[in-house]
Amino acid sequence: MQADPRGVLTGIHFIDGDHACCEGALAAGARFAAGYPITPSTEVVERFAARIPTVGGIFIQMEDELAASITIQGAVWGGAKAFTVTSGPGFSLMMEHIGYAAMTETPCVFVNVQRGGPSTGLPTLPAQADMMQARWGSHGDYEIIALSPNSPQECFDLTVRAFNLSEEYRTPVMFMMDECVGHMTEKVVIPPAEQVEVYPRRHTRRAPGAYKPYEPEADLVPEMVHAGEGYRFHITGLTHDEWGYPNMNVATQDRLVRRLQQKIRAAEDRLTMVDEHGLEDAEVVVVSYGITSRVAERAIEMARQRGVKAGRCRLIGVWPFPDRHLKALAARVKAFVVPEINLGQIAREGERAAGGAARTIPVTHAGGGVHRPQDILEAIMEAAR
Amino acid sequence: MSALPEIVNPVEPLLRTERMPHIWCPGCGIGTTVNCFARALLESQRNLDRVAVVSGIGCSGRVAGYVKLDSFHTTHGRAIPFATGLKLANPSLEVVVYSGDGDLFAIGGNHFIHAARRNVDIKVICVNNLIYAMTGGQTGPATPSTAITATAPYGCYEPSFNLCALAEAAGASYVARWTTFHVRQLTKSMGEVLRKRGFCFIEVLSPCPTLYQRRNKMGDGLDTMKFYKEKSRVRNGAPTSEVALTKDGEIAVGKFVDRERPDYIESMRGRLSEQLGDRYVEMECPVCQ
Numbered sequence: 001m002q003a004d005p006r007g008v009l010t011g012i013h014f015i016d017g018d019h020a021c022c023e024g025a026l027a028a029g030a031r032f033a034a035g036y037p038i039t040p041s042t043e044v045v046e047r048f049a050a051r052i053p054t055v056g057g058i059f060i061q062m063e064d065e066l067a068a069s070i071t072i073q074g075a076v077w078g079g080a081k082a083f084t085v086t087s088g089p090g091f092s093l094m095m096e097h098i099g100y101a102a103m104t105e106t107p108c109v110f111v112n113v114q115r116g117g118p119s120t121g122l123p124t125l126p127a128q129a130d131m132m133q134a135r136w137g138s139h140g141d142y143e144i145i146a147l148s149p150n151s152p153q154e155c156f157d158l159t160v161r162a163f164n165l166s167e168e169y170r171t172p173v174m175f176m177m178d179e180c181v182g183h184m185t186e187k188v189v190i191p192p193a194e195q196v197e198v199y200p201r202r203h204t205r206r207a208p209g210a211y212k213p214y215e216p217e218a219d220l221v222p223e224m225v226h227a228g229e230g231y232r233f234h235i236t237g238l239t240h241d242e243w244g245y246p247n248m249n250v251a252t253q254d255r256l257v258r259r260l261q262q263k264i265r266a267a268e269d270r271l272t273m274v275d276e277h278g279l280e281d282a283e284v285v286v287v288s289y290g291i292t293s294r295v296a297e298r299a300i301e302m303a304r305q306r307g308v309k310a311g312r313c314r315l316i317g318v319w320p321f322p323d324r325h326l327k328a329l330a331a332r333v334k335a336f337v338v339p340e341i342n343l344g345q346i347a348r349e350g351e352r353a354a355g356g357a358a359r360t361i362p363v364t365h366a367g368g369g370v371h372r373p374q375d376i377l378e379a380i381m382e383a384a385r
Numbered sequence: 386m387s388a389l390p391e392i393v394n395p396v397e398p399l400l401r402t403e404r405m406p407h408i409w410c411p412g413c414g415i416g417t418t419v420n421c422f423a424r425a426l427l428e429s430q431r432n433l434d435r436v437a438v439v440s441g442i443g444c445s446g447r448v449a450g451y452v453k454l455d456s457f458h459t460t461h462g463r464a465i466p467f468a469t470g471l472k473l474a475n476p477s478l479e480v481v482v483y484s485g486d487g488d489l490f491a492i493g494g495n496h497f498i499h500a501a502r503r504n505v506d507i508k509v510i511c512v513n514n515l516i517y518a519m520t521g522g523q524t525g526p527a528t529p530s531t532a533i534t535a536t537a538p539y540g541c542y543e544p545s546f547n548l549c550a551l552a553e554a555a556g557a558s559y560v561a562r563w564t565t566f567h568v569r570q571l572t573k574s575m576g577e578v579l580r581k582r583g584f585c586f587i588e589v590l591s592p593c594p595t596l597y598q599r600r601n602k603m604g605d606g607l608d609t610m611k612f613y614k615e616k617s618r619v620r621n622g623a624p625t626s627e628v629a630l631t632k633d634g635e636i637a638v639g640k641f642v643d644r645e646r647p648d649y650i651e652s653m654r655g656r657l658s659e660q661l662g663d664r665y666v667e668m669e670c671p672v673c674q
């Protein structure tokens with residue numbers, strides 16, 4: 001489906017990642033946002049608040065992130081596409097509702113412009129230390145989709161994709177920016193609306209009597225309806241059967257939780273989104289994401305200049321983790337070097353995927369800045385030895 | 386022998402009968418309030434396809450699961466913000482929040498006061514059993530002083546909230562209190578809020594014989610009806626500052642507040658069209674015809 005032209009600010013812009021993310025949401029058809037101010041993410045909703053009254057939609061500033069993260073879900077069941085935006089402490093408050101969205105299969109997008117933590121941490125400085133929280137932060141077993149942009153252009157492009165994936169898989173999607181990408185200003189090209197592909201809501205064609213809210217289709221995703229359409233349906237965060245009714249027993253739990261996991265895991269290959277370069281002859285692969293991938297680029301160049309065959313595997317989709325892809329890659333290279341602005345969250349995933357076939361060398365950073373290319377270079381040189 | 390005429394409870398079409406029996410205990414007041422709600426809805430002649438019920442978590446929070454309407458059982462304390470999103474995305478819906486005193490005023494208290502301040506057009510029905518029932522009868526923000534609870538085994542010594550005063554102070558357009566003894570008046574109040582625009586609040590005092598009355602030696606469900614009958618006094622229009630509840634004292638019931646204020650959508654529309662003129666584009670309700 002083509003994007004609604006009212007939300008698409010076609011043209012060449014010079015804007016930062018936060019603003020580009022907002023434009024991506026508008027282009028994707030988001031007409032509802034709820035948020036609570038927090039640095040370094042607030043610019044996304046500030047722009048939305050300014051833009052949305054002329055596009056046709058609503059921004060509401062809620063009393064906290066607990067509220068914002070469930071208000072958007074009410075709006076989704078009312079028929080809108082909706083998202084919320086936050087950073088560190090606010091993301092922590094949203095965890096219960098990420099689980100609610102996963103359990104009720106409510107399509108929505110959570111934008112997290114990562115800053116240093118834990119706790120209030122470094123409000124104005126970058127980190128990438130919420131990657132595991134994005135994956136595991138809510139209680140219980142569930143699978144999640146998370147994307148990580150490394151430029152304002154990608155903040156636009158991938159926000160559109162985040163909405164599309166949330167609709168296709170009926171799952172909350174985590175849009176994992178970082179302070180650098182959020183506040184970095186670059187050229188952003190917004191294409192004409194007819195070139196922006198938008199995934200429509202998977203609304204059922206069945207009549208009210210013939211529709212079950214949680215009867216999965218072939219891809220394990222059920223179709224949706226909205227309040228006010230005559231279906232008289234029920235939604236609950238309790239373990240539920242295909243009718244959506246609470247049914248708390250081992251068998252129903254098993255069927256539901258495994259389906260929630262499988263609908264995303266089974267699509268791992270489709271959800272593997274990587275940006276790779278120089279892998280034909282690479283011995284060492286730098287696996288990175290977000291702002292760190294741009295610093296890593298310099299380190300890869302320097303390594304090549306020193307005769308080390310280094311290559312890039314940038315994760316655009318971080319969750320589900322591209323296990324199969326990295327496993328195959330590990331079989332042909334010596335080592336993964338994984339720089340990230342945390343103490344080794346994704347490195348451990350890389351190591352797990354490599355399964356011993358290649359070494360994994362983390363390059364950690366506690367947050368507040370980006371790596372020095374030299375630090376990544378050193379790890380590459382060590383890996384090549 | 387002629388067949389007996391089939392007797393159908395008039396509220397049955399509004400209930401998910403396939404889910405019966407419900408989980409509530411004998412003598413519990415929650416079902417009584419649902420009966421009143423169903424009757425009020427039927428009398429209101431509203432298009433029931435456009436009525437949505439949103440609940441939090443608790444015994445009272447299970448109401449959403451038993452009414453045959455679009456219904457949402459959300460998370461503990463967050464029914465109001467969910468309802469806010471639902472209402473704003475589709476203003477043609479009548480959105481009713483149905484939940485317990487702990488859900489709405491402890492964990493969800495912040496949302497209650499802000500929704501009342503904004504005057505979001507939602508109707509909040511609070512089943513006040515003075516306790517956290519679902520989790521076994523612990524102290525809640527409405528538990529009266531000296532009452533025994535699972536977490537106040539020597540009697541509660543915290544002051545309790547006066548829910549009606551709180552609602553009025555925060556900006557609610559309509560505030561009433563009844564008990565499950567006052568089924569007619571409660572049904573009438575529910576009908577009134579279904580016709581009224583803005584944030585409306587009805588507190589319904591309701592027995593939890595299993596956990597509150599038993600622990601406090603106040604008898605069973607029937608004894609509680611007698612208690613409500615004896616202790617209650619209709620005080621329509623009373624200042625809400627005077628209607629605080631105590632463990633054994635008078636229960637002021639009635640409609641305390643009924644006032645006009647622009648609701649959230651009106652305020653938003655007014656301000657934005659004034660500032661933006663023709664550039665203001667109203668949200669297209671994605672599903673309204």
Ligand SMILES: Cc1ncc(C[n+]2csc(CCOP(=O)(O)OP(=O)(O)O)c2C)c(N)n1
Nearest residue numbers: 442443444445461485486487488517518519
């Ligand atoms: C975040 C969270 N904390 C705690 C609980 C446990 N819990 C479930 S219901 C409830 C209290 C409900 O009390 P109330 O709202 O008064 O409803 P009642 O059961 O009395 O009708 C609590 C604390 C929960 N479900 N979620």
Ligand code: SF4
Nearest residue numbers: 409410413444518593
């Ligand atoms: S525990 Fe109390 S509130 Fe819950 S169903 Fe039983 S009587 Fe009702």
